[in-house]
Amino acid sequence: MARAVSETHGEILAAAARRFAVTGYRGTSLQDIAREVGCSKATVLYHFANKEALLAELMAPAIGVLRDLDDQLAGRTGTAAQELAAAGFVDLAVRFRREIAVLRGEFPELLCQPAFAHIQEISDRLRDALAGHSDRPGARIAALVLLAGISEACAEFADIPDDELRAALLALVRRAVEPVDAP
Amino acid sequence: MARAVSETHGEILAAAARRFAVTGYRGTSLQDIAREVGCSKATVLYHFANKEALLAELMAPAIGVLRDLDDQLAGRTGTAAQELAAAGFVDLAVRFRREIAVLRGEFPELLCQPAFAHIQEISDRLRDALAGHSDRPGARIAALVLLAGISEACAEFADIPDDELRAALLALVRRAVEPVDAP
DNA sequence: CTACTTTCTGACCGATCGGTCAGGGTCTGA
DNA sequence: TCAGACCCTGACCGATCGGTCAGAAAGTAG
Incomplete structure (x- = not known):
């Protein structure tokens, strides 16, 4: 059949x-x-072809959007980078909630697979941008907490409408991010 | 030998x-x-006795501290609950970084094991306290993002001294938590 | 009809998993 | 000296994993 x-x-x-x-x-x-x-x-x-190829096809759209965000982020500094990183990642995480949930906790091992090459570098750059490219530990820690927390929240709150979740996360990030020193 | x-x-x-x-x-x-x-x-x-018993003995100290925090939290409301939840969990996460890292991403399945009974309820109460017992989605989302993010950060920043990490996390939480409505 | 392609499957493979078991070595107290 | 407790191990078990393969079933083109 x-x-x-x-x-x-x-x-x-x-x-x-x-x-x-x-x-x-x-x-x-x-x-x-x-x-x-x-x-x-x-x-x-x-x-x-194999289990890995199945995962790769599943994650492809989300990874594409992440790459786009990374491109737009290149060159931006300070507050502009923080703003774009926050808005871009929150939107990505809300839209691709299920894909985010897949990666939960399996990040390190999955990143070894060729399909996910460079994802680690991209998320490092994203974290750096959210920290306003500051090297103060407080800023770097806050950026990691927020990125990881947002991922977890999106995977968990499957029942909240996109708009509401996005708004709440953006408000939180704006409150929580360490402001960049005025130049 | x-x-x-x-x-x-x-x-x-x-x-x-x-x-x-x-x-x-x-x-x-x-x-x-x-x-x-x-x-x-x-x-x-x-x-x-088996792999599960090995894990249980490994996590026992951290779970004990978590239970203590849960006891202290009972009965507190509003800002007092938020303050204690923030300080208590940040301290716990920093002290038991490695134990926290173990649970990364395997929470749902591991919680089924008898050794971790009630852990889910305790962390739900902790999240509720950090949200100031508010039922506003924004407050609940912020609490989850912070708890999950703190866990991830503690697992990742293994090289930062306890004091510095604890201070940075506490400052972040105080900035990020939704303030409770004045009674 | 025949010949071929596409879709699908049961049977099978080697590797690895958590866990069991009989028994060997070593130490100790009577 | 010797019985027993303690510590440790190789060999083995059934289950499950990802993956292979020959071939059945069904549709299609000539």
């Missing part, structure tokens, strides 16, 4: 997104995904 | 703490721990 072309492909992708978000990448087996779709594990591996 | 009583026990505990903090609970095998200690996997399971 072969289905229409690429229909199963999308179903597998959707099922994987749901499972990964709940039980994590390592905590979800190909068998789990196949069961949710209603096909065999071999079918999953017919549509995707 | 049997060693002195309980010497190996402590070495296994220390090795497990190190490995768990880096690669997580699920990402660390008993074989990994045994290799780091320089003994066999069977020896690890001679000293600890």
